[in-house]
Amino acid sequence: MYVTRDFSHYVRTAGDGVQHIDLAVEGVHCAGCMAKIERGLSAIPDVTLARVNLTDRRLALEWKQGTLDPSRFIDRLEELGYKAYPYETESAEATEVAESRFLLRCLGVAAFATMNVMMLSIPVWSGNVSDMLPEQRDFFHWLSALIALPAAAYAGQPFFRSAWRALSAKTTNMDVPISIGVILALGMSVVETFHHAEHAYFDAAIMLLTFLLVGRFLDQNMRRRTRAVAGNLAALKAETAAKFVGADEISQVPVAAIHPGDIVLLRPGERCAVDGTVIEGRSEIDQSLITGETLYVVAEHGTPVYAGSMNISGTLRVRVSAASEATLLAEITRLLDNALQARSRYMRLADRASRLYAPVVHATALLTILGWVIAGASWHDAIVTGVAVLIITCPCALGLAIPTVQTVTSGAMFKSGVLLNSGDAIERLAEADHVIFDKTGTLTLPELEVTNAADIPADLFELAGRLALSSHHPVAAAVAQAAGARSPIVGAIEEAGQGVWATIDGLEIRLGRPSFCGAEALIGADLDPEASIVGFSKGNEKVILSVRQGLRPDAQAVIAALKTRNIGIEILSGDRDPAVRAAAHALGIPEWRAGVTPADKIARIEELKQRGAKVLMVGDGMNDAPSLAAAHVSMSPISAAHLSQATADLVFLGRPLAPVVAAIDSSRQAMRLMRQNLWLAIGYNVLAVPVAISGVVTPLIAAAAMSGSSIMVMLNSLRARSSSRETL
Amino acid sequence: MEILVILVPLALMLGGAGLVAFLWSLRSGQYDDLDGAAWRAIADEEPPTEAPIKR
Incomplete structure (x- = not known):
């Protein structure tokens, strides 16, 4: 039978007669792997690009159209010692990548604007106590506005949009107070500058956006990273199937390219990737992944098989069922939907914090304004003080408290x-x-192992292992692995559903069902009920091997x-x-x-x-x-x-x-740190708010308080790194 | 204080240049593989590849 592999489903044209494929590669973890793969593949003529992405563990390949077959790359990687599978970007992942880039761009804009506005603010702060002329101060304020207003309009988009969505849905979220705070701070600063006032808060507003964007970006980046890993996992599951493209010709194609009614071949030791019905052949199948039951089920004409079943002994032809959704999987999927719905009610710590936050802060600001007016201050001064309260309470540290811990912890977990x-x-x-x-x-x-290996004479066990190399049966594979066999025995013959036999030094050796080796007599009653029993005979020497999943x-x-x-x-x-x-x-x-x-x-x-x-x-x-x-x-x-x-x-x-x-x-530990961070953030507010309410906050105090609390929270988060290395 | 006429535009230009450089590096995919880039910097010999792909 002639087998081809068809990866055309994954290949896309990258313009100008160049074709492109993305591969998920298993086992790439260092610079050495990266260089080895890139050199090894670039050496193939007509390959124009081979670049490993070490973060996502993927390989991008480009070559001149029509010159190469992608399966050649997979073979070459196999020679180099890496398993690779074609990878298809899910639309969800593509969105995450785009979102992540947008956030980084916003962060860049905000960070550069902060640096430049700060450069203008520091002379104003120091000038206010020395000899700065009011005209110069105004000039610097206007320059700050020139930088901060467009930058905030651009970099604030993630918050403004999210706040608007929440408000249109008649709810609130953390982004509502953030947006209100930033807009009010900027608006007030423009008005104040217009009236030649001493203080403007352009620096505080743009710095706030920068810190919040750091938190947002970290959060997003962690999600993107796990999404990439999940995507790779899906690709590494190697969901391909051997589809009949002619009477006797099969092609290894990705499951996405298989349609109901197609006929696929299921060889011993293969996991079924589709739902279908057996139309030819007889075998045992292992459905433990689907039902949890480890006892094999007999499959013959008419037996339904589900994606995830492992074929054990014989070759099967399976017709892919018309409605693969209408079977066992559908039942499971239905349960899944209900269960997922129930869980989405879980409220994250950050959400709980923000639900408390907004009303408290806005009430405080309002009370401050009213309080000052009642105390006899002018409306202008009262509003300026109220806005200062909003600025100083803006949840900088709160926005960083959770994402920073999550990022550091996920890194530490990744290591373990x-x-x-x-x-x-x-x-x-x-x-x-x-x-x-x-x-x-x-x-x-998940793999099988030989549990009674110690009771078997070493020479017999080794021979059994070498003979087992000639069989596709998963139990045989376990025997071969347990015996550490490397060289198969030449001329071994496999009898489907029975075992393998060969002749060596004039003696017949057999491995397979106990009856096939004449070893039934050795099966005692005390054997493990879960184990598969395999017989092995060499001439008259007979042993039985007990193979099972070990703990x-x-x-x-x-x-x-x-x-x-x-x-x-x-x-x-x-x-x-x-x-x-x-x-x-x-x-x-x-x-x-x-x-x-x-x-x-x-x-x-x-x-x-x-x-x-x-x-x-x-x-x-x-x-x-x-x-x-x-x-x-x-x-x-x-x-x-x-x-x-x-x-x-x-x-x-x-x-x-x-x-x-x-x-x-x-x-x-992460949870402990998150709580500590939240308390730090709250503690900062408790200290800063009375100062703001009393009306003595200058932009310098706001900036120092904001960055001080943010840095403290970030440093605290880094502690998640250290002690997470403890083991049991 | 006439020096401000030169210094302020200069400062703004430098800041702007930094921002443009950052946006360029972002667009050319230099933040796509931070782990790999760390190793590439100390690799003995860069394998013959072309510029990172643009998406």
């Missing part, structure tokens, strides 16, 4: 192997006091660490009773349930919620996706099904389970 999918996940994770683990793929490793190496330590933090733990698994019982027993978790459906999981989470528990759900299967969304906060290992990865708030990498504890610790 945790990626954030949503910005407010840190706050929710910090509150979690009950953890629900799924078993398959979460507490256990993550540090699972026990993680559970113990969670217990010391007073966090409740339980297992909810769709798997069979004995399998879950064994895992729960090994880990010392008294509370566990087996054979649980997605709806049951949600019901259990709701029950816990009723009792006031904040649930962290850790799961990986497609069946977990709705419960991940229903929980207060959720985590998934990187090996998880696409859907649950997309739903989880945090994703963790690698074999250990330790990132779960690390993430909880980091987030708790």
Whole structure:
């Protein structure tokens, strides 16, 4: 059978006879990788551009149209030791990138304007106490206005727009007081300058915008980064399928290019990327990702298969179902929607702070004006003082308090192997006091391992491993990996659904079903109920290998660490009773349930919620996706099904389970720092507001107070970096 | 104080030049890969690539 790979779906024309493709590359993390990849690919003739983006872990490639096949790049990267997958920019990500650039541009404009206005303000401040002529002061004020007004009009857009949206929807948000404060400050300054007054607040207004834009940009940048990582994950899931393009010709195409009615080939060891029905072939399939059940299901003509199922033994031809939405996935998606809706009611700390903030500040300003008028001041002076109160209370430090901590914490989490999918996940994770683990793929490793390797003579085990290299069966792959086999045995023959055999030194060796090797007699009753049993024979020497998913190496330590933090733990698994019982027993978790459906999981989470528990759900299967969304906060290992990865708030990498504890610790510390920052910001206001109300605030005091509190908050946030490196 | 006639426009021009330079660097994609750029600066030999892509 002839197989081609078709990546034309991802290639786009970059003008002037040049074609462009973006690849997500796995395992790029240093300058060495970057140089190796760029050199290796630039060496291919007709390649005009090869540039690695180390932040997003992507590679941009351009070449002369019609000269090269993109699959060649993937092969070349494979030779260099990197796995690469074509990557398609989602529209959501493109919007985030554009938004992020706009914010950076606004920040640049505001920062340059602040610097220049400050340069003009300092002579005025010092001149007011020495010998500056009023004409010179006016001239400097007008110059400041010339810089500050256009800059604020441009750089204030993100706030003005958001405030306008909120006001049109008859609500308020943090941007309403910000916009009012900035506009009033600028307006008052223009009027004051016109009347040759001593003080103008152009510097304070534009500096305020700069600090707030720093917070906005950090927040946006973190979201963009996690979006990029999530996008890569989707690409790395390698969702391609072998589609029949002729009677005997198949082409490896991305799932996006597959339509209902197409026929795809599903080889042993492959994960199905589509929903469909088997039309030819017979095999066993592993649906643990979908149902949590680790026992294989027999697939034959007419059996429905779902995206995410792993084909185990035989080759299947699958007809892609006309309505892939109308099946199991649809049910899961429906649950997912409901669950997500419930969670969107969560109110972020920043929102809660701002809801309190606006009325208090505006009331204070109004009372100040009225108070001064009653005390006999002129309306002009009263309004000037009122505006000064608004300026000094503008939430500079408040706007930085949360994004800075989030940014520093997400960086620290990234180092310990945790990626954030949503910005407010840190706050929710910090509150979690009950953890629900799924078993398959979460507490256990997604890969299979040989559990009785120690009981098998080393030479036999090695031989079994080498023979296993000739099979596509995932169990065989596990045997080969456990034995560390490198060189396959020449002339090995695979018998579909049975095993592999070969002749070596005149002796027949066989690996496969126990019956295939004549090793049934060795199967004892005491064997693990979850394990797949594989027989191996060399002449008359016969052994059996027990292959199963092992627990993550540090699972026990993680559970113990969670217990010391007073966090409740339980297992909810769709798997069979004995399998879950064994895992729960090994880990010392008294509370566990087996054979649980997605709806049951949600019901259990709701029950816990009723009792006031904040649930962290850790799961990986497609069946977990709705419960991940229903929980207060959720985590998934990187090996998880696409859907649950997309739903989880945090994703963790690698074999250990330790990132779960690390993430909880980091987030708790982050929450502490956020609270401290908010108190710092409030404390600053408590000190500054009476000064402003008393009417003695000069622009110099406003500027110093504003930058002082902002810098203090930023420095405090940096502490999230240091202690987050503690492990269990 | 006549010196202001020269100094003020000069200061404004310098500030403006800085802003233009920043906007240019932003537009030419120099902030797209901050991690990579940090390493590229100390790479022994820059691989033969063209200017960063414009989007």
